[in-house]
Amino acid sequence: MSVADIVRLDSACVLDERTEVAAEKRIDGDPVQWLHNAYSDPGKTFHVGIWEGGAARWRVTYTEHEFCHILAGRLRLIDAHGSAVEFGAGDSFVIPAGFNGIWESLERTRKIYVIYEPSAAA
Numbered sequence: 001m002s003v004a005d006i007v008r009l010d011s012a013c014v015l016d017e018r019t020e021v022a023a024e025k026r027i028d029g030d031p032v033q034w035l036h037n038a039y040s041d042p043g044k045t046f047h048v049g050i051w052e053g054g055a056a057r058w059r060v061t062y063t064e065h066e067f068c069h070i071l072a073g074r075l076r077l078i079d080a081h082g083s084a085v086e087f088g089a090g091d092s093f094v095i096p097a098g099f100n101g102i103w104e105s106l107e108r109t110r111k112i113y114v115i116y117e118p119s120a121a122a
Contacts, residue, residue, distance in 0.1 A: 015036045048115075051113050073088070075087055
């Protein structure tokens with residue numbers, strides 16, 4: 001490996017993949033999301049990229065560990081007990097595998113994500 005193998009993450013990159021929250025997870029708002037996955041390891045257990053989504057609420061169940069750094073916008077995470085925490089531009093946090101609750105983008109939000117999804121064999 002060399003420096004040519006290093007992946008640069010451009011927070012102003014064009015988001016080239018459109019996704020939508022599955023209908024059964026939607027609560028309200030605009031469920032359209034955009035992302036640019038800049039890197040995935042060969043085993044598809046580690047991913048890094050940029051994500052953006054409009055104001056919306058949906059149910060989440062994390063099987064992966066996710067580090068987030070908010071570039072723009074504001075969001076609220078609400079756990080299964082109704083406790084909530086808010087994050088905004090400049091904030092960083094980790095959502096551990098096993099978290100169940102609601103992701104609420106209070107306004108258009110853009111984040112850097114780093115995801116580790118343990119393989120089934122692990």
